[in-house]
Amino acid sequence: MTMAHDTDRTPMTAADLEAALRKIGAERYHSLHPFHKKLHGGQCTLDQVRAWALNRYCYQSIIPQKDAALMARCEDRALRREWLHRITDHDGLDGGEGGIDRWLMLTDGLGFDRAYVMSKRGALPATRFATEAYLHFVRDRSLLEAVASSLTELFAPQLHEERISGMLGHYDFINERVIAYFRRRLDQAPRDATFALDYVLKNARTVDEQQAALGALTFKTEVLWAQLDALWLAYVDPAMPAPGAWRPGEGMAVTREAAE
């Protein structure tokens, strides 16, 4: 929400608009957040990784809702047909596995009880507020802004590459099964991002539309950044989780080994 407004009112070329969108990623994407450096560098405790996965579930779970909110307001059948696979990617098709199932394989692997994770009871309030802000944004703003807010996917593959190699290399509790979500996103995200970028470059033609698209992408980087800020305050430094939020030891599955 800090975009400077163009004063000369001349729209950018598509190439300049793309460069301006990529600049937002270079300056504000959450790959720059200290929590990610810590997570991928092997400096997180098991409980910090748990807190991250537990909270990030809120974000994963809201993605198909925000995509449905976008489709609900979209009169263009071609756009709806293209957008639909985002929902099936996350929810699964015909009972098949989707991204949310793969995220739950990660929280399983970290020892959580699934019902606890899915209830979101232990999530930080700030996580819920940020992720719900994304849903409301897509529901309430223009279709162009809704599409533009998905463009953080342009920057995701490099982050996921770092995450996969960093987490597999550094943590003995991470294996291929629990990071299946990220492997799969390496293929899915670029296809989605290319489509959405083309849409924005074609449809953001006036200065106001271009500023709205840049503002939407900025907003989305704030949604992602705020989630890591909340984790940092609650579980890293000064480690003061909000009243009622997850404390280490809560929400764990009773495993067969532990029960024996």
Added chain:
Amino acid sequence: MTMAHDTDRTPMTAADLEAALRKIGAERYHSLHPFHKKLHGGQCTLDQVRAWALNRYCYQSIIPQKDAALMARCEDRALRREWLHRITDHDGLDGGEGGIDRWLMLTDGLGFDRAYVMSKRGALPATRFATEAYLHFVRDRSLLEAVASSLTELFAPQLHEERISGMLGHYDFINERVIAYFRRRLDQAPRDATFALDYVLKNARTVDEQQAALGALTFKTEVLWAQLDALWLAYVDPAMPAPGAWRPGEGMAVTREAAE
């Protein structure tokens, strides 16, 4: 969002429900947050007080919107007539001064440019997400939950008393003029809280309604707490404001003295 559900399905008496509501305040109201202890105890720097006032403007500014959202869904004319004065308290009536004007007298006194404050450009994204969550909650949930979410006012007068004496006593940049907002709320909040409490005690009769009312008040304490968490992370410890958020020195008014 962490309310345990009653298992025996017997509704509480009104007295027990009131006690349960007050217990949420005793355990979760933001008077308990370390930022308030620091603020009222005179341990904040001028820039930390500025960050607090700048961010809290987002909350103040959204109050009349959330009250209008409540009235917009309310078929009961008597409730609308009672609720209306909350809007005029904040927005002012017939061009008269309201709570938002008094908040801007506080930010004026701290040296801010009004247009900068009112643009919310320098506010932390987490502050915007939390305050907008309150607006969306009141718009989307039941009328009972919307009313119950206002019940943090039951706990406000004591906090405002502490704030007035603490800030006047400890900071040479605070005087009666800049804390006019809090003096006025000492009279306004108890009247509102008494009405809303009576409404909730009369209308929350089933176990589900009572749990919804308790959940709504818990949610509201989370909205308030999350704002102080965000301030703490950004401006106290470890002092890492989100990209684009206010940095000391930004958004100040050019005063006559400074210009001379």
